[in-house]
């Protein structure tokens with residue numbers, strides 16, 4: 001077992017040997033050099049619950065989270081704003097199989113998770129519908145969650161949630177259309193009674209998908225659902 005882990009970390013080191021920084025091209029061994037890593041776009045003034053970027057000086061919660069039907073999740077934790085170069089890293093992972101982006105962003109998510117209080121009991125990636133999974137060949141949320149779970153030492157339950165209804169791609173849709181598209185789109189296998197479930201996704205935009213997943217997970221007994229994403233987009237960014 002130990003030997004296997006060592007072999008993988010060895011292969012991992014070889015694969016990223018002398019890889020230029022994806023942002024500025026500086027030679028190095030990581031996807032991003034330390035300078036570019038420090039310059040990644042932070043979220044300005046996020047809503048304390050759903051992490052939607054709010055205007056400066058706004059209340060800590062957005063109008064939707066303050067309203068009569070707040071989200072089913074406890075909180076969205078986002079590493080970065082969905083802006084260059086994080087958007088390019090994520091589209092590279094999502095559409096071009098850039099595994100080094102999954103390693104970088106997933107490991108950073110794992111570090112954030114390791115310091116979380118309360119810590120989730122299990123991690124669950126946002127599932128793709130089997131048809132989309134066949135077309136893409138992998139689920140980018142699962143690739144992030146693998147690294148995050150390994151780094152944070154948390155159990156990964158990749159098959160716990162399934163997408164049972166196929167919806168059109170959400171890019172460019174408004175919030176109401178996204179909510180309709182994900183209604184009853186997910187199923188939970190078995191019960192998650194009393195568990196704090198950490199949902200992992202690449203980008204959260206309107207939070208319609210993670211809100212619907214949180215709803216079905218809580219119906220299946222989850223005590224709490226928190227969301228862990230690499231990037232948070234604003235509602236108008238059309239991702």
Ligand SMILES: [Zn+2]
Nearest residue numbers: 021024033036
């Ligand atoms: Zn750089």
Ligand SMILES: [Zn+2]
Nearest residue numbers: 047050062065
């Ligand atoms: Zn909010």
